[in-house]
Amino acid sequence: MNELKTAIVISGMHRSGTSSIAGVISMLGASLPEGQLMSPKGDNPRGFFESEKIKTLNDRILTASGTDWSDWRTVNNDWQSNPNYPDFLEAASRVLAEEHGNSRFILLKDPRFSKLLPFWLLALAKSGFRACHVIPVRHPDEVAVSLGKLHAVPKNVAKLTWVRHFLDAELYSRYQPRVFVFWDDLLDSWERIAADIAEKFNISWPRLTDQVRTEIDQFLSRELRHYRESPNDNGIKSLGNDYIDGAFTALKLFSKDPTSAKAAGLFETIRTDFLRTERIYGPVFADLDALRKRVELDRDQSQADRDQTRSTLNASIQKRDELDHALEKKSAVAAKLDHQLKIAVRLIRSAQSRLDELRNMNVFRKVFRVLKNDDIYFKLDYLTAEIKLDKSQLDSELKDLDPDIASLGLQEILQLNGIQFLAGAYGRLLKRQPDESGISFYLPRMLDGTPKIQILAEIALSAEARNLALELPGLSSANFIYRLSKAPLLGAVVRLLSAVEGISAVDRRLRAIEQALYLNNRQSVLIRSWPKLPE
Numbered sequence: 001m002n003e004l005k006t007a008i009v010i011s012g013m014h015r016s017g018t019s020s021i022a023g024v025i026s027m028l029g030a031s032l033p034e035g036q037l038m039s040p041k042g043d044n045p046r047g048f049f050e051s052e053k054i055k056t057l058n059d060r061i062l063t064a065s066g067t068d069w070s071d072w073r074t075v076n077n078d079w080q081s082n083p084n085y086p087d088f089l090e091a092a093s094r095v096l097a098e099e100h101g102n103s104r105f106i107l108l109k110d111p112r113f114s115k116l117l118p119f120w121l122l123a124l125a126k127s128g129f130r131a132c133h134v135i136p137v138r139h140p141d142e143v144a145v146s147l148g149k150l151h152a153v154p155k156n157v158a159k160l161t162w163v164r165h166f167l168d169a170e171l172y173s174r175y176q177p178r179v180f181v182f183w184d185d186l187l188d189s190w191e192r193i194a195a196d197i198a199e200k201f202n203i204s205w206p207r208l209t210d211q212v213r214t215e216i217d218q219f220l221s222r223e224l225r226h227y228r229e230s231p232n233d234n235g236i237k238s239l240g241n242d243y244i245d246g247a248f249t250a251l252k253l254f255s256k257d258p259t260s261a262k263a264a265g266l267f268e269t270i271r272t273d274f275l276r277t278e279r280i281y282g283p284v285f286a287d288l289d290a291l292r293k294r295v296e297l298d299r300d301q302s303q304a305d306r307d308q309t310r311s312t313l314n315a316s317i318q319k320r321d322e323l324d325h326a327l328e329k330k331s332a333v334a335a336k337l338d339h340q341l342k343i344a345v346r347l348i349r350s351a352q353s354r355l356d357e358l359r360n361m362n363v364f365r366k367v368f369r370v371l372k373n374d375d376i377y378f379k380l381d382y383l384t385a386e387i388k389l390d391k392s393q394l395d396s397e398l399k400d401l402d403p404d405i406a407s408l409g410l411q412e413i414l415q416l417n418g419i420q421f422l423a424g425a426y427g428r429l430l431k432r433q434p435d436e437s438g439i440s441f442y443l444p445r446m447l448d449g450t451p452k453i454q455i456l457a458e459i460a461l462s463a464e465a466r467n468l469a470l471e472l473p474g475l476s477s478a479n480f481i482y483r484l485s486k487a488p489l490l491g492a493v494v495r496l497l498s499a500v501e502g503i504s505a506v507d508r509r510l511r512a513i514e515q516a517l518y519l520n521n522r523q524s525v526l527i528r529s530w531p532k533l534p535e
Contacts, residue, residue: 005104006203007129009120010136011113011173013143013165017136017183020220022049022109024190025134025197027216029206030107033099046219050109053095058112061088061119069112070153072160073282074275075168077118085119092123105206114165117172132201133178135169136186137251140244163243166251167274170267177201180254187220200258246270352517406431410474414452417518418443425456428472429465446515449508451501453482 008030010018026032026049033051040047062068064084067075079085100106106129113120117133124131144158153161179193179200186193191213198205246266253263401420406427408416413424422434422442434442442455457479459465460472478500484490485500501507 004130005106005128006201007106007108007124007131008134008201009113009117009124009131010107010109010134011111011117011165011169012136013111013114013138013162017138017181017186018109018111019046019048020183020186021134021136021181021193022107023047023219024186024194024216025107027212027219028194028208030105031100031103032107034101035099048109049107051095051099053099054108055110055112057088057091057095058110058116061116062112064088067115069115070147070151070157070161072157072164073278073285074164075115077116077172079119079122088119089123089126092120093127096123096127096129105203111165114169114172117169121172131173131176132203133169133173133176134197135166135173135178135180135254136183137166137180137255138183140248159241159244163241163247163270163274166247167267167271170250170254170264171271174264178258180251180258182252182255185255190216190220243270243274401433410456410472410478413456413472417515418446421446421452421455425459429456429459429468429470430462431468431470447512447519449510449512449515451482451503451511453478453501457482 008025010022010025012018023046032049033054036052038048038050038052038055059068061084062075065075067073076082079088108120121131140159140162143162144153144155147153147158147161148155177200179197181193181197194205194208247270250260250263250266250270253260253266257263401423405416405420405424408424408428413421413428416424419434419439422439426432426434426438445455446452456472456475460475460479481498481500485498486503501511
């Protein structure tokens with residue numbers, strides 16, 4: 001028994017049925033790479049059976065050699081004098097170990113092998129493998145159509161590439177175990193092809209059972225063929241290119257006898273003339289390739305510039321739309337606020353007019369209005385609706401206070417309203433801002449019309465104020481006069497002679513109106529007197 005391990009190497013040309021024969025050989029028992037395989041695609045849903053690592057390495061080697069898989073010109077395969085050879089050989093040995101481990105019967109498949117077989121024969125020999133070659137063949141017109149659709153390779157260039165791959169695959173596999181497999185033959189009689197491969201390679205298939213035969217029959221569906229140029233015709237007629245005609249004829253001979261001298265002679269004739277053609281037209285193609293790359297680079301740059309411009313434009317449009325939306329929202333809010341302001345101004349004018357009228361009434365008319373309970377003067381529902389201050393509102397209100405409010409005098413504090421009045425009182429008498437409990441206690445009383453001097457007096461008499469012992473000049477005398485004004489007979493004389501706050505129902509309502517107006521039109525500046533309303 002041969003002690004060498006066996007590697008079946010599938011080379012040839014892209015789109016030549018390489019995936020089909022690889023699938024069959026793997027089902028018959030050859031080990032596929034253990035790492036990541038190339039993902040199936042829409043035109044090849046059954047998969048490619050190719051190692052991503054080997055494909056990547058082959059592309060790297062071709063790039064370093066100044067070429068790629070689609071180049072129809074010769075690759076320099078003098079590897080043992082190539083300075084890059086040791087690094088590439090080490091990389092290939094590492095990939096073989098990673099992808100196939102201790103397997104003794106492996107499958108390697110990549111159409112790039114055609115151009116790089118001399119290198120891989122050295123790498124396989126170093127890893128203890130003998131190479132057995134399977135070279136799939138498919139009608140060149142079908143290959144050209146497929147490459148044009150999937151890789152945008154021009155039809156005539158694709159045909160030259162087809163010739164190059166088979167010239168290289170035939171030359172580098174000569175004198176080694178090999179078979180040439182036409183795709184139509186594989187689809188029609190895969191078992192005959194499998195038996196021929198086993199005989200030529202001196203192996204027996206590890207997996208060949210009825211169940212495996214059924215799986216392969218299902219795998220080799222005629223659906224695999226996406227492009228067919230000449231049904232039931234393997235290329236006897238002229239294909240429009242002397243190189244292709246000769247190569248296709250030689251490949252038919254090789255499919256019957258891989259050692260055919262006549263076929264090898266045809267390939268040598270083609271190879272000699274192809275080399276002369278390459279030397280003449282190769283530089284022209286190189287210039288065209290360089291021009292194409294410059295055009296593609298300019299195209300890509302133009303596309304990038306267009307994409308950037310489009311992105312900038314889209315961002316500007318989005319920003320404009322956002323600004324338009326924000327403007328619409330602000331316009332709607334402004335319209336609503338304008339409407340509310342007009343209503344508020346009308347209410348304030350009406351309320352202030354009634355307030356002034358009530359202030360200017362003599363006592364008899366006030367008594368008459370009270371007895372009449374005239375709603376136009378005393379119904380306060382629209383002014384004294386319940387006002388709830390949450391923590392955030394309270395913090396906002398206190399934050400906007402004038403910092404000098406705690407140093408105001410008595411008369412200045414009495415001119416304030418709402419929370420500002422309480423802030424002035426607390427600031428002078430307690431040296432702090434009013435808290436929520438104090439506001440919750442005093443604010444409703446102010447809305448009921450409780451005199452401000454009474455509230456000041458209560459704060460001044462609190463235990464906290466007494467402990468601080470702070471003075472508010474004029475408060476004691478003002479409070480004394482206020483208490484005298486409440487006396488049954490003397491109070492009337494005191495109220496007549498002084499500007500003390502009244503204690504009648506009308507006075508209380510006036511104060512309630514004033515506080516309600518302030519709270520419904522809350523301002524963040526000190527109110528020392530009613531402003532003149534706009535006409």
